[in-house]
Structures are given as structure tokens and as C-alpha cells.
Amino acid sequence: MSHSYHVYILASKRNGTLYIGVTNNLAARIFAHRNLRGSAFTKKYRVTRLVHIEPFNDVRDAIAREKALKKWNRG
Template sequence: MPQREYHFYVYILASRSRTLYTGFTNYILLRIKQHREKRPLTHTAKYNIGRLVYYEHFTYVLNAIAREKELKDWNRAKKIALIEQENPTWEDLAADW
């Protein structure tokens, strides 16, 4: 029996004013859609955060969780440097999903 492939993602969303949100999911398409629905009383709705500006893919859940914790501990400047290294124009990576 073939081994199942797993997909986990750590991602950073941003608003137009560059307020950041870091998260983790196993289904990135659905999770981005949920953020963009702007559910009341959520951080992403309050600050209008919905543009995917950075993400990483993992096959092991513990690696993804560890990376999310690592990124959440980073200061804002370090997160911005990471985003700009991969996505210097802060384009929405999920715009055409």
C-alpha cells in the first residue's frame, strides 16, 4: 500500500498597511479563504489581513508546528526581511488560487 503524502503549511498574511499574521494549516486554500471571509471578532478581520505574502510547505506536522512557533517568536523586522527575501513586492501569492 502506498504511503500517504501529507501537506502542512506555515504562512504569513499581511494587510495593505503591512500588519502581519502568522499561521499554520494542513489545507492552505481553505484557510486563506476563511481569513478572507473576515469573520467577526477575528484578528485578521479586525486589521483587514488577507493577502498571502509568504508560506512554507512541510510533510511532517511537528516540523511545521516548530517553524510556526519559531516565526511567531521573531520580531517584526526579521519577519519583514524573510518576506522580502522571497516576495520583495509583497504580492498576494494566492491571488489566482
């Protein structure tokens, strides 16, 4: 079964700035980030290294996971 949505985490470098997002076209989204067109945040902080992917069939589950990850403290 093919997954329609992905939660992904990008990093600027090891232990650097993180960006968490949801997409239904992972390849295009990562390409955009790497070419500094993904978001103003990733462009400003050069967050382009893909470090984690989680597949989901339902966008609601993907969004819930994204929100949970954004509350996570790597302390």
C-alpha cells in the same frame, strides 16, 4: 511528494500587520481569511494578503517553524 501542512504569513498591506498560521488546507484557510472568517485577529485588522508559504510534511515541523517566526523581530 505532496505536503500536508503549510506555514503561511498574511499581511494587511505593505509593511502592515502580519498574521502567521499553520494549516493542512491552505486554499480553504486563505479563503476563510479573505472572507473575514479566518480568525478574530485577521478580521479586526483586515489581514488578508498572502505574502509567504512554507510547506511541511510533518505537523510538528510546521508548528515549530510557526513558533520561530512568531518570535522573529522585523526591526
